[in-house]
Amino acid sequence: MKILVVGAGATGGYFGARLVQGGRDVTFLVRPGRAGVLRKRGLRIVEPGGGSVVEPNLVEAGGLDGTYDLVLLSVKATGLDAAIEDFAPAVGPGTVILPVLNGMRHIEVLAERFGDEAVLGGAARVVTTVNDEGDIVRVGGPHLLTYGARSTSVPDQVAEVEKAFTGVGFDAVLSDDIVEDMWTKWAFITSVGAVTCLMRGSVGEVVAVPGGAAFAGAVVDEVAAIVAAAGHPVSETAVESTRSTVTTPGSPLTSSLYRDLVADQSVEVEALFGDLLEVAERVGAPAPLLGLTTGLLRVHQARVTGRG
Ligand SMILES: NC(=O)C1=CN([C@@H]2O[C@H](COP(=O)(O)OP(=O)(O)OC[C@H]3O[C@@H](n4cnc5c(N)ncnc54)[C@H](OP(=O)(O)O)[C@@H]3O)[C@@H](O)[C@H]2O)C=CC1
Numbered sequence: 001m002k003i004l005v006v007g008a009g010a011t012g013g014y015f016g017a018r019l020v021q022g023g024r025d026v027t028f029l030v031r032p033g034r035a036g037v038l039r040k041r042g043l044r045i046v047e048p049g050g051g052s053v054v055e056p057n058l059v060e061a062g063g064l065d066g067t068y069d070l071v072l073l074s075v076k077a078t079g080l081d082a083a084i085e086d087f088a089p090a091v092g093p094g095t096v097i098l099p100v101l102n103g104m105r106h107i108e109v110l111a112e113r114f115g116d117e118a119v120l121g122g123a124a125r126v127v128t129t130v131n132d133e134g135d136i137v138r139v140g141g142p143h144l145l146t147y148g149a150r151s152t153s154v155p156d157q158v159a160e161v162e163k164a165f166t167g168v169g170f171d172a173v174l175s176d177d178i179v180e181d182m183w184t185k186w187a188f189i190t191s192v193g194a195v196t197c198l199m200r201g202s203v204g205e206v207v208a209v210p211g212g213a214a215f216a217g218a219v220v221d222e223v224a225a226i227v228a229a230a231g232h233p234v235s236e237t238a239v240e241s242t243r244s245t246v247t248t249p250g251s252p253l254t255s256s257l258y259r260d261l262v263a264d265q266s267v268e269v270e271a272l273f274g275d276l277l278e279v280a281e282r283v284g285a286p287a288p289l290l291g292l293t294t295g296l297l298r299v300h301q302a303r304v305t306g307r308g
Pocket residue numbers: 006007008009010011012029030031032033034074075076077079082083084086100101102124125126127128129130256268
């Protein structure tokens with residue numbers, strides 16, 4: 001199976017490197033800056049207990065020659081439209097696209113462009129960042145990629161994807177209800193994102209102040225009520241797991257959203273928060289904390305965008 005990983009950043013770099021190490025046929029579609037770093041240093045993973053480096057096959061937009069069986073799409077929501085134009089030549093009649101983006105809006109955009117059947121659902125649970133040297137840093141914790149067909153008609157290629165993801169150095173789960181898994185991940189990431197961005201700290205820092213844990217719990221309840229009202233209830237187990245995650249004393253956990261915010265970078269505000277706020281308004285679910293987070297992030301995003 002020929003795999004094209006679009007974006008060799010925190011998620012694509014991590015899962016892609018693991019696939020390379022597992023002997024899979026992987027090429028990374030990258031832009032010139034990232035290509036330069038990867039040619040010089042290789043694709044390095046830094047993680048507790050060691051690290052590794054692979055020499056990745058790289059291609060830049062315009063250099064794509066032929067189609068791929070799987071496109072693993074791992075750009076931020078803010079880069080989605082441009083990335084689609086760049087990887088489109090790699091998509092043929094037999095290609096499936098597996099996005100790891102948080103949120104839901106990218107699914108509609110991709111399905112509109114490439115057809116409903118070609119677009120799988122995906123949800124990544126991994127805590128990775130790209131450090132100043134351009135290496136992928138994995139903090140620890142799960143490295144789980146859940147994926148699956150979004151409708152009952154499962155494209156034949158899914159079995160091939162399952163084979164490709166078996167026995168490589170991350171956990172992969174083929175889900176029979178990936179859409180609900182994506183809603184669960186969306187509820188999780190907005191909860192962690194709201195707690196860390198509103199309070200500007202890690203979970204442990206928030207929990208350490210009086211009222212911090214109660215505030216974090218209120219965020220979890222608000223988000224869970226919104227997705228339930230929208231017809232995508234998260235299981236009680238998942239709600240309690242998120243509650244435990246955002247109220248764990250001493251936890252260093254942040255979110256990629258928070259890390260981008262404090263690094264003064266562009267944030268995925270509309271895909272993660274704007275869209276969920278719209279859902280809340282549509283179904284009449286109260287969303288004061290979500291509204292506050294969305295406003296805060298929109299102000300930040302307007303400043304970043306205005307800077308050019
Ligand atoms: N980081 C995490 O722990 C997790 C993130 N996610 C989600 O995964 C998605 C991806 O996030 P993440 O991996 O962190 O993001 P990163 O910013 O770390 O990586 C995105 C990469 O995409 C590249 N890119 C953007 N546009 C293009 C393009 N047109 N062609 C080629 N490469 C391109 C960027 O390259 P360049 O250097 O050129 O800008 C960058 O290396 C997000 O939706 C995020 O919310 C989900 C779970 C965990």
